[in-house]
Amino acid sequence: MAQPLPVQAQRGRDLKPLWLLASILGITLLHYNTSTHYLLLHEIYQRLYYIPIIYAAYSYGLRGGLAAAVLSTLIYLPHLAQHADNRVYAINQYAETVLFFVVGVVTGLLAGKEQRERRRYEQTAAELQSAYDELRSTVDQLLLADRHASLGQMSAAIVHEIRNPLGAIRGAAEALESIVPHEHEKAEFLTIIKQEVERLNGLVTDFLNFARPRLPELLPTPPHEIIDAVVKLAKKQAEQAQVKIITEVAEALPFVRLDAEQMKQVLLNLILNAIEAMPDGGQLMISARQREQVLRLAVRDTGKGIDPTVREKLFSPFVTTKTRGTGLGLAIAHRLVTQHGGQIEAIAGEDGGALIEIRLPLNR
Numbered sequence: 001m002a003q004p005l006p007v008q009a010q011r012g013r014d015l016k017p018l019w020l021l022a023s024i025l026g027i028t029l030l031h032y033n034t035s036t037h038y039l040l041l042h043e044i045y046q047r048l049y050y051i052p053i054i055y056a057a058y059s060y061g062l063r064g065g066l067a068a069a070v071l072s073t074l075i076y077l078p079h080l081a082q083h084a085d086n087r088v089y090a091i092n093q094y095a096e097t098v099l100f101f102v103v104g105v106v107t108g109l110l111a112g113k114e115q116r117e118r119r120r121y122e123q124t125a126a127e128l129q130s131a132y133d134e135l136r137s138t139v140d141q142l143l144l145a146d147r148h149a150s151l152g153q154m155s156a157a158i159v160h161e162i163r164n165p166l167g168a169i170r171g172a173a174e175a176l177e178s179i180v181p182h183e184h185e186k187a188e189f190l191t192i193i194k195q196e197v198e199r200l201n202g203l204v205t206d207f208l209n210f211a212r213p214r215l216p217e218l219l220p221t222p223p224h225e226i227i228d229a230v231v232k233l234a235k236k237q238a239e240q241a242q243v244k245i246i247t248e249v250a251e252a253l254p255f256v257r258l259d260a261e262q263m264k265q266v267l268l269n270l271i272l273n274a275i276e277a278m279p280d281g282g283q284l285m286i287s288a289r290q291r292e293q294v295l296r297l298a299v300r301d302t303g304k305g306i307d308p309t310v311r312e313k314l315f316s317p318f319v320t321t322k323t324r325g326t327g328l329g330l331a332i333a334h335r336l337v338t339q340h341g342g343q344i345e346a347i348a349g350e351d352g353g354a355l356i357e358i359r360l361p362l363n364r
């Protein structure tokens, strides 16, 4: 990720030191160009040095104040030699240069203290903001978990009641198939019945998975095995949709303790979503890499991207933009990944497509 530019760089170059230098030089020029007879003018000019000294101290703290005081003194001292014949005046002026340092140091110390306090306040404000963000995300997760739990109990009951009659309908359709000849004009209705039963069965299986997911059986698994298996499963559908699947699995990835079946289900849901998001074909990239103690699996596509209307609640159940979608695919994926102690997140893809990333801890 690109590092943010330092504040100074964002605002352009800091020209303050140049202005300070120019003003000290300007005041000194006034001294050197004014006859030593005009003592009052010289006294006024000398006090002008306080302006850049105080400003430098205010802007850059103790170091700024000292640097401006040293420069003003060094540049001014040779001029004092011109007043050597007026001893009282010269001593008075030397004493005044000591005040340059006093003013520079005191203002610098005070400004430095103020800056440190301001930075502390800013840091506290940033910490508070991040604590607030974390709290919000925890509350969101709790709400989501609560929604999942109540939905789970409800759908588990319904699913049981639906599955049995579905089995009976399928059985009856198969029995009829053996009676009705294939070439019969109404035979296609049997095919439709079987297809729709399959679809409903898939749907209630999704409900059940979501309602009562079994606990993952974590076994050390090489990540490429899971990716290869799901690519195989999705190959036909991808070909039909003219979607090219590209895999990018980093070398020497460690074995990861996970439930291979569940993780395949997660990846398959993401892959099917990606294929469905590219009705006119496109590219589907599946990658696996390790960063520190985390395995990052990503599914990226070149489709139309995630609809802004569902972006916020993408992982909630029944959120869908598809006429025949249940909106359970990502909710199930979220639940399974969470059960693995991981995270799943949708990131805006660079080329307008979608990018879903799964992060699984390696040190469990």
Ligand SMILES: Nc1ncnc2c1ncn2[C@@H]1O[C@H](COP(=O)(O)OP(=O)(O)OP(=O)(O)O)[C@@H](O)[C@H]1O
Pocket: 269, 273, 274, 275, 277, 301, 303, 304, 305, 306, 307, 310, 314, 319, 320, 321, 322, 324, 325, 326, 327, 328, 329, 330, 331, 353, 354
């Ligand atoms: N790769 C993607 N590109 C664009 N939109 C996506 C992508 N993946 C998910 N979405 C959006 O998120 C919604 C929810 O996805 P989810 O998989 O949960 O349900 P679904 O695909 O609509 O239905 P199903 O239960 O059949 O999976 C989708 O309807 C779609 O709008």
Ligand SMILES: [Mg+2]
Pocket: 269, 272, 273, 325, 328, 329, 330
């Ligand atoms: Mg889906």
